[in-house]
Amino acid sequence: MxxxxxxxxxxxxxxxxxxxxxxxxxxxxxRPISYEEPVLPCIVGGLLPDLIDTPLSLLILSGSVGSGRIFSHSLLFLLVLVIVGWVLLSRYRTPALLAVAIGVASYQVLDLM
Structure with missing residues (x-):
């Protein structure tokens, strides 16, 4: 049989x-997860906090906030990325947003040094 x-x-x-x-x-x-797939989103995640906060601080909030660390330099932004990335990984097996969150986390750690 x-x-x-x-x-x-x-x-x-x-x-x-x-x-x-x-x-x-x-x-x-x-669908198997390949190890080469999350490299580019991780690089983008390493640049994402500056790509979001620098234009905001220069154009919109230039008079009140001058440091350039507004929204995406916070742990709340990282937490939202991790939660949404984990949901996407568990449901659709796409690690892209979780890789972005890893890039943002590494940026935040290295930005404090």
Whole structure:
């Protein structure tokens, strides 16, 4: 009897295939996460706080705030990126926004030095 062993359903559960159905049609494939995919979003995340806050401080808030550290230099911005990135990773298996959050976190740590 031909069947498919599903490791995520249990180690000993075998589900029979119908005669015209192939195993790859029966089991939905999850897209693997590659290690090269998050490199560019991580680089963008390293630049993102300055790309957001510098134009805001120069153009909009030039008279009141002169430091250039407004919204995206905060831990709240990082927390929102991590939460939304984690949700996207768990639902759609896309690590892009989580990689942006890692880039923002590394920027914030290195910006304090």
């Amino acid at each position: 031909s069947g498919v062993l599903r490791a995520d359903w249990g180690p000993a559960e075998v589900y029979p295939l119908s005669p015209g159905l192939r195993a790859r049609d029966r089991i939905p494939a999850r």
